[in-house]
Amino acid sequence: MRFRTALILVTVLLAVAVIARLSGRPLLGNFQHEGTAGAHGHGEKTSQSRAGLKIPEALKAEHEELHKELAAAITVGGETGQAAQAVADALHLHFEAEERFALPPLGLLKTLAEGEPDAGSREAAIEMASMLKREYPKMLAEHGEIKKALEKLITVAKKESRPGQVEFAHRLMSHAQTEEEVLYPATLLVGRFLAGTDH
Numbered sequence: 128m129r130f131r132t133a134l135i136l137v138t139v140l141l142a143v144a145v146i147a148r149l150s151g152r153p154l155l156g157n158f159q160h161e162g163t164a165g166a167h168g169h170g171e172k173t174s175q176s177r178a179g180l181k182i183p184e185a186l187k188a189e190h191e192e193l194h195k196e197l198a199a200a201i202t203v204g205g206e207t208g209q210a211a212q213a214v215a216d217a218l219h220l221h222f223e224a225e226e227r228f229a230l231p232p233l234g235l236l237k238t239l240a241e242g243e244p245d246a247g248s249r250e251a252a253i254e255m256a257s258m259l260k261r262e263y264p265k266m267l268a269e270h271g272e273i274k275k276a277l278e279k280l281i282t283v284a285k286k287e288s289r290p291g292q293v294e295f296a297h298r299l300m301s302h303a304q305t306e307e308e309v310l311y312p313a314t315l316l317v318g319r320f321l322a323g324t325d326h
């Protein structure tokens with residue numbers, strides 16, 4: 128998928144920028160186990176800069192497309208429609224959380240690869256990445272619930288001969304996998320880099 132390749136590329140670009148600054152340090156070696164200091168919460172200070180911290184267009188479009196297809200799956204009715212509704216119930220707050228703090232720091236990747244972000248964006252991204260780190264287990268558990276609902280959707284959509292909905296369910300599963308393998312770690316990496324806690 129083209130957007131997936133692009134995301135991997137920007138992540139690599141960020142890694143190169145980090146290496147250029149922190150010569151000789153291991154970058155991802157113990158990434159999952161080390162502490163991330165980050166800035167701690169308090170919304171008002173960064174509200175102005177949040178406006179400038181945008182989810183990358185490709186990701187935003189991906190979420191919107193999935194939303195649209197899910198809404199369409201619900202309207203087909205029958206067991207497929209019911210199963211799609213169950214997916215929507217599991218997905219709603221999860222998507223909201225992703226768009227609130229898990230994905231916007233990725234909007235800084237290009238800037239970081241090329242230069243310096245402004246102070247407000249920097250602070251907001253650190254705060255959001257820190258929030259993702261705290262919420263990580265919950266986000267992964269939600270993926271588990273979403274996956275279960277999608278498996279059910281696949282089963283009933285096959286039974287009701289709805290290949291479009293089967294394909295959609297597989298794409299949403301793949302979306303979650305991309306988040307776990309690339310996007311969430313990239314957001315944590317942005318926060319860690321900006322907070323200067325690479326050690």
Ligand SMILES: [Fe+2]
Binds near residue numbers: 190222225
């Ligand atoms: Fe998502």
Ligand SMILES: [Fe+2]
Binds near residue numbers: 225
């Ligand atoms: Fe997700």
